[in-house]
Amino acid sequence: MTRPAARAPRGDLGRTWTVAALVAVALAGWAAIAATPDGFRVASWWPAAGIAVALVALSPLRQAPALGAGIAVATCVANLVGGRELEVAAWFAATNGVAGVVGGLVLKRFRDRVPALTTPDDLLRLALAAFAAGAIVAVGAGAAVRVVLGGEVVETSPLVLCSHAAAILALTPIALARRRGPRQGSDAEAWLQGAVMAVVTVGVFASDQSLALTFAPLPLLVWAALRFSVRMVATELALFALVSTTLTGCGRGPFGQAYAEGDFGPIAAAALTQGYLVCAVVLTLPLAVAIQQRHALLARVSADEELFRRNFTESLVGMLLLGVEGDRLAVVELNDRAVRTLGGDRDALLGRHxxxxxxxxxxxxxxxxDLVDRRRDGWSAPCSVPGRPGARVEVAVALLSGTGEDAVLSAQVLDVTAEHRTRQRLETAEKLTSATLDTAACIILVTDTEGRIVRVNGATTAITGHEEKDLLGRHVWDTPVSPSATNDIEALFVWPNRSGQPVIRERDLVTRDGRRLRVVWNNNVVRDEDGHATYAVMTGIDVTTERTSAGLVTHLMEASISTALVGVDTRGRITVFNSGAGHLLGADPHDMVGRAFADLLDPAQLRERTGTEDAERSFAALVRAVGADGESGARDWTWVSRGGQRRVVSMTVSATEDAFGEHVGYLVVGRDVTEQRASQELLVAALEKERHAVERLQALDDAKNEFVSTVSHELRTPVTSVVGYTEMLQDGSLVEPVPAQLPLLDSIARNGQRLIALCDDLLALSGLDAGTTQWRREEVDLAAVLPAVEESVRPLVAGRRLDVAWDAPSGPVPVTGDRAQLERVLLNLVGNAVKFTEDGGSVTCRVRREGGEAVLEVADTGIGIPSAEQDGLFQKFFRSTTAQKRAIQGTGLGLSIVAAIVAAHGGRIAVDSEHLAGTTFTVHLPLAA
Incomplete structure (x- = not known):
């Protein structure tokens, strides 16, 4: 497998080499122009492009803009010296400058690095650089020919692309292959190949013939690629390109002769030559790079193999080479260390599984x-050795090469017998230590000699709330569980006379949730066999409860409280006597210890309740009242002080036990209730008097209700007669009234109606209070009630400038109740609104559904009700101060009747009003099911 090339170091050619390269660009460009045949608008070979790209590729990235300008200047000078016009020279200069920079940056990957020809990727970037640079110049040259010279772009651009790309491919590799690589051929072979190459090249391109002999140099170039270094191949390609291009330009060789004989045009001949050079480079240079990579890889493989053999034979670890036999591994080779580790001799071990x-x-x-199929990279595990009973080895197996039955694997065998035995002893000791630490119900911290915590037991977290991970690695004095100050902890390791002598301290500790604990610390050091301190062990015992209990008992016994606490042993003798008991009896608590508890009680009462005057027997009878729960019920006893004063004490007796559950005595808790009992007797007498007073008031209220009902009935009958006779006098049924009498009759009728209405209200209120009102339960449509109420209210607004609006819903609003009573509610509310609203105002009555309720709403713009008086609005005979000041007639019974009727129907009523800002009454009633 080919390894990636190492990153080349950043380079800098220096000022001298840079200037020399720019001069070479100018000279190469002038030479190319001078060698251009007549009739060519552009050069058929442009070696300056290869020099320019190499210059940019080998220079730092920051110099690219300056180098581009330098290349442009050198190209311009070459064109001017070559006889071209300034405008044409400027076009070519600009495009060559840009092309050189782009080609160099492509080779550098647009990074500050020096490229090299070591991998196929480098060749691909070289090809991309050649194509990019050639394309840029081809576009620029075509534009120049078209704009300045009036030529055709199609005739010029392909030739420029080939001439620049071929020059970059042929010349730039010399600069990139700067290191002398490995080669197989000798110097004599190199000279022979070079001589043959020179003869063949001259023979092919210097002769006046057009035979297809252009293939002849290619095998020689392949010979060079197979046997020699990339640098030598690049040099030979450059010389080959120079010679072939020059001779072709002189009309020699296959391409030049074909042009001379008219087989090709000048542009086609030049382009064909450069294409031939590109093919030679593409055929030869990749082969040379591949061969160089192969040599380098073989060298590394050889070195790795030699290293492996040395490591294998001289390794301090047992090494084995294994072959695959089915699903088992057979030993192919092993070193001496493996023989000793596995036990036996080499011959006996070879071939075994x-x-x-x-x-x-x-x-x-x-x-x-898994290893053979490459599903696993390696395998390792501890193993026992059958050839060495009790021995333990660590085996690691990995695949070296191949797959299936041809796979070769390596195994490392490390003897860990001593470590295994030591680990077993350490694990046993560690388990014992861990069990000891984890089962101890106290705080245990272990620190190193620098005071850093290395071990924390589980009880520490349970008691303090601080996690082990939050404490490990920290100095113990920097943690919330520090047992003492820094200097005191450091002294554990410094003072020799403390060896084996525990240091005991009592200190407060703050838990994670902010609680404060009282902890007794026992600190000591652990020393090695040389007497050097190695660890410090700090053990803390939480004594918060004990200290709190002891302090609480002491405080409880000595505090000036009114509760008497008396401890008594099983024989009835006082063992504890608190200050509360001393204040109660006027005695010194210390003098009372040892006395019989029965002496504190009234002898007559004690004899009456226990049947004896003996102290021990009476106390035994007293504690028999202690129930199964260990406590007796509270009972009043009379305690007698030294001065003979008697106090009533509510006393309980409870049994007390020690830490092991053994009964050790009793605790008597007494509370002085003398004044309380006297107050209770007075309270009982007062309550009895109040009960008699309530009964009398109830009787008076019943009599009042009966009187009101009787008076209302008796008053309503004659008033009805008066009103009837008055109506007869008004309509002239008996005698025609005199005109002056009509106002008087109207007044009599109006006041009679008021008396009738008052009687009706009193009778209704009396029935509601007494619970004698008969309610009808029927389905009532509130929307249908509005017309009847409107008709009843019409006389009240006759002759007044009052806007009364009735807002009825489009559908029914059914409720369950008494129709007459519901009409009374609506009539009272609308009547009040009309009565308390001045002319020019408005009254609105609405009925609507709202959720599962029927809503009656009566709103007016009248005089309103002050906020401070609204709490008593629905009480009997209530009238607002505004109504009283304005002398508006009324009894104050209407709203109390309305509230009672609404409550009887399961509804509720609310008021929203302010003084002189109008009033809105809202009644909510449940809809009928």
Missing amino acids: LDELVAPREPLGPVVQ
């Missing part, structure tokens, strides 16, 4: 097939 010499954990058959 690998799976007989080593015992892997997996069968080798599938592995061999």
Whole structure:
């Protein structure tokens, strides 16, 4: 396989060589023009193109613009010296400058590198550079001939393309093949080939004949490509091109003679010559490059083979060459180290199968097939050695070459017996250490001699919340779990007298979630057999609960609290007596320890409840009340202080156990409830009095409702008679009234109607309060209720400048309820709106569906209701201050009746109003199912 060419170093020809190359461009161009036959508008051979492209390719990238300008100047000078006009010279100069830069940059891959002819890719770039440069000049030359000389582009451009491309292909490789490559031929063969090539070239191109002998130099060029270096082939091609082109231009050789005899035109003859040169280059140069690559590859293969043989025989690792026999590997060759590693002698091991010499954990058959079929790059595994009981080897197998039965594989065998035994001991010790660390219910940190954490047990994460990955590798004093200060930790490794002497510290630790723990640290170092410190082990025990509990108990016992806490042993003797109990009984807690607990209680009460006055027996009877849950219910007891003062104490008794579950005593918790019990007795008496007062109020309310109902019934009958007789007097049924009497009769009728309406409201409100109102349940269409209400309201707006609008829906709005009561709701709301809206205002009544509800909305532009008074709007006899100030008549019962009717129908009512800004009442009722 061909290796990619190494990147060539960046080059710089230097100023001298650059100037020399530009001079060569000028001289080569002048010579080409001078050698151009008469009748040619352009040169048939332009060697300056090859020199220009080589110059740009071998120079730094930054110099490309300057070199292009230099090439243009040199070309212009050559054309002027050659006798061409300035305008033509300028055209050719510009195109040759651009072509030289483009061709050189294509060879450089448009990067700052020096190209070389070592791979087929380099040849492809050379061909692309020649074509690109030739095409650019062909376009420019054709334009010049067309514009300046008036010639045909088709006659000129092909010749220019061939002349420049052939020159680049023939001359540029000399500059690119700068290193002398490997060759097979000797110097004598080289001289012989060169002489024969010269004779044949001159014989073919110097004679006056037109025979097809142009093939004769080609085998000699192939001879050079097969036997000699690329540099020599490139040089020979350049000389061949120079000689053949020059002789052809003089009318000699096959192409020149054909032109002289009229077989070809001048342009065709010149183009044919350059095409012949291109074919010679394409035939010879790739072959030379391929042969050079082959020599280089063979040299590397030979070197690699020699290196492999040395590595194989002199390797410190056992090496085997293996052949394929079915799905098994047979030993073809092995070195001395492999013989010693596998056990036995060379002759006995040769030809045996690998799976007989080593015992892997997996069968080798599938592995061999994967390696041979190149589905796996290699295989390695630890194996035991049947020839050496107890030995362990590491085997690695890889494919060297070939496939199938012809595959050759290599195996490396490394004796790891000592390492295996050591690893087993270390793994055992590591497992023991890990088990010890992981089962310890305390924080354990292991650090190296620099204080960096190398091991953390699982309990550390469980207690502190800090993950192992967040602690490993950090200095222990830089972590939140540091057991002490930096200097104290460093002293573990420095002070010899601390060897084996643990250092105990108590320190606060902050967990990951911000909790503060109290930890007791025990720090010590581990030393090797020479007494040098190797590790530090830091063990922390969380004593937060113990310290908190101890502090809490101490604080609880000494705190000035009102709760009495008394610890009692199993014989009824006081062991703990807190300050609360001391304040309760006026005694010193220290003096109470050791006394019988029964002495604190009222003797008469104790004898009454336990049946004995003996301290131990009465206490035994007392604690029998402790239930299965270990605690008795709260019960009031009378405690007697030293001064004889009696206090009522709510007391519970609970059993206490030690850490092993053994019963050790009792805890008595008492709370002074003397004042509370006295207050409860007063409260009970007050509640009893309040109950009697509520019963009396209820009776009065019932009497009031009955009185209102009776009075309303009794009042409505005579008022109805008065109104009826008044109507008879008004219409003249009895006697024709005097005109002066009509206003008086109208006033009597109007006030009678007001009394009737008031009686109706009182009766309705009384029925609603007493719950005696009879409700009908039927389907009522609210849209059909509007006309009846409109008819009832019409007398109220007669003679007034008031705009009353009725907005009925297009379809029915059915609800379930009492039609008369619903009409009363709508009539009361519309009547209020008309009454409280001044002339010039408006009242709107709407009925609509909204979701699953029927909505009644009555809006007006009247005097409104102040916000502060709206909370009492639906209470009985409520009238706003605005209505009172304006002396608007009313009883204040209408809205309370409306609210009661709406609530009885399962609805709700809302008001939106402001003072002097109008009022909107909205009633929501559920639609009928």
